[in-house]
Amino acid sequence: MKEPTIKDIKRAAARINPYVHRTPVFTSLAVNRLADAEVFLKCENLQKTGAFKARGAVNAVFSIDEESAEKGVSTHSSGNHAAALAYAARCRGIKAFVVMPENAAPVKKAAVAEYGAEITLCRPTLKDREETLQAVARDSGSVIIHPYNDLRVIAGQATAALELLEEVPSLDAVIAPVGGGGLLGGTLLAVSALKGSTAVYGAEPAGADDAYRSLKAGHLIPVRDPDTVADGLRTSLGDLTFPIIQKYVDEILTVDDAVIIRTMKLLWERMKLVVEPSAVLPSAVLLNRRKAIRGNRIGLIISGGNVDLNRLPWQQGTNWRE
């Protein structure tokens, strides 16, 4: 595998520039006080499609040659990557085919449909998702764009950290959530190339801690029966993202759901930002495992803001387990 270089990442930034937002970096004295640090939140919840996933999907879709692109692109995803790929395909004027598990959040299904993608529902197992996608891709002749185990996607996701470092050059540490590892992998590549002295941490739900365990074991251990409110982080690392993380990450910090939910509510209340559970992970580890994190100026990648407003996890009676 040839991991994306800083040149690839900068090329991705130029490629996606017309189609994605340069998201703002917010600060909050209340968060600083609680974290006992200077905290910079890169707000990818304000990104196109409501998540950083637009970066990777647009980069991948616009990297495909004209002839291959003609028959469209396809993927399987329970949410943000699906919407992002649908959006990216619409930007390029090609078709998108999306395989989604039946139990995906209605708000996420609606977003994908609104961007004009063709949705195929399947049972919510990884096996069923992959088999259905193979069939859909075969029938349509479309190019499969994996949500994270794809170098073009990783290079695209890296552009969020690139922008953060441009705006706040002197960070002691950056924390990104880790699910499949596309965002954390990209963040690691960008930060290690531009600021070798800046630490990078992955923040992972205790109920889906395959990155933590894989790193400890020295080999990929897929997550089994993930149990976490952070629906975007239930996936396992891929064989492209794992080596990048293994090579560059300072540490994977885990946090349990009660802390994620409490921190989520705190960000909504204090920063007036709608952030989804997966996006809360960096703040949750920072506010609750401060000692493990090096330095005083901390950048957090707030990965997305797509939540079902009828089903907020701090509400009594809400069962977020799918």
Add this chain to the structure above:
Amino acid sequence: MKEPTIKDIKRAAARINPYVHRTPVFTSLAVNRLADAEVFLKCENLQKTGAFKARGAVNAVFSIDEESAEKGVSTHSSGNHAAALAYAARCRGIKAFVVMPENAAPVKKAAVAEYGAEITLCRPTLKDREETLQAVARDSGSVIIHPYNDLRVIAGQATAALELLEEVPSLDAVIAPVGGGGLLGGTLLAVSALKGSTAVYGAEPAGADDAYRSLKAGHLIPVRDPDTVADGLRTSLGDLTFPIIQKYVDEILTVDDAVIIRTMKLLWERMKLVVEPSAVLPSAVLLNRRKAIRGNRIGLIISGGNVDLNRLPWQQGTNWRE
């Protein structure tokens, strides 16, 4: 009455500058499409204390002479002005005494207490609030700062529109919510002084439409038994705000609660911003009474983001009536 001039407003802007945020102006293609207009949202939900009220309170508190300030400031308010006055007093290092109705939202009481104000609870009638405030002010010797019927407060609130016009000079119209009229009054003064050709509309809940009816009648008609989810807009115009509104406003547009709640959810979903019901009014009238509004480039004052996250108005079983 001598209404604040543009010079007063600019002096207020300089005075409050160290203590308030210059809030961002956001745009959203989804909102533009739904409004069939170019929409610019001045995000005072991201203001200190979570609402524009910080502007007026800080301006008033820092306008008081040293000797009078010594014994502190006081007010009655069910929420945002209370927190704003407490914050402003803390900025100046003086005491704040706040009379709040017993049924004020717990999240708002907590915010006021957190800024260090001394809270006195009273029954939730205007009469009781005013009598309790008189007693508190007499006992403490503090200076009463009215939430809106105060020229220093009006000049402070005007600075939000001042910033909006600086950032987006060519607006056809500006829409602000109207409760007591401090924000709308200030907006009218700033816009009419700087951009006579820009229309200014007030957006008011149908369930508390005293501004609409007062304007029509040509004299103040206080609201009786206000019934609206927009808790910040249940108050009546004052004798200082009414003449300003009467003189400058293009029109008061009203909208009912079902539309307010629907629009609130839409802003949370599409813009990932936590906005409170009162702050939704301008968007609600724009998205639903488009024809009445002149021009294509519309500025909206998003007044605040303080909501009780356990009690969102679109949730089944939530009773927001207090």
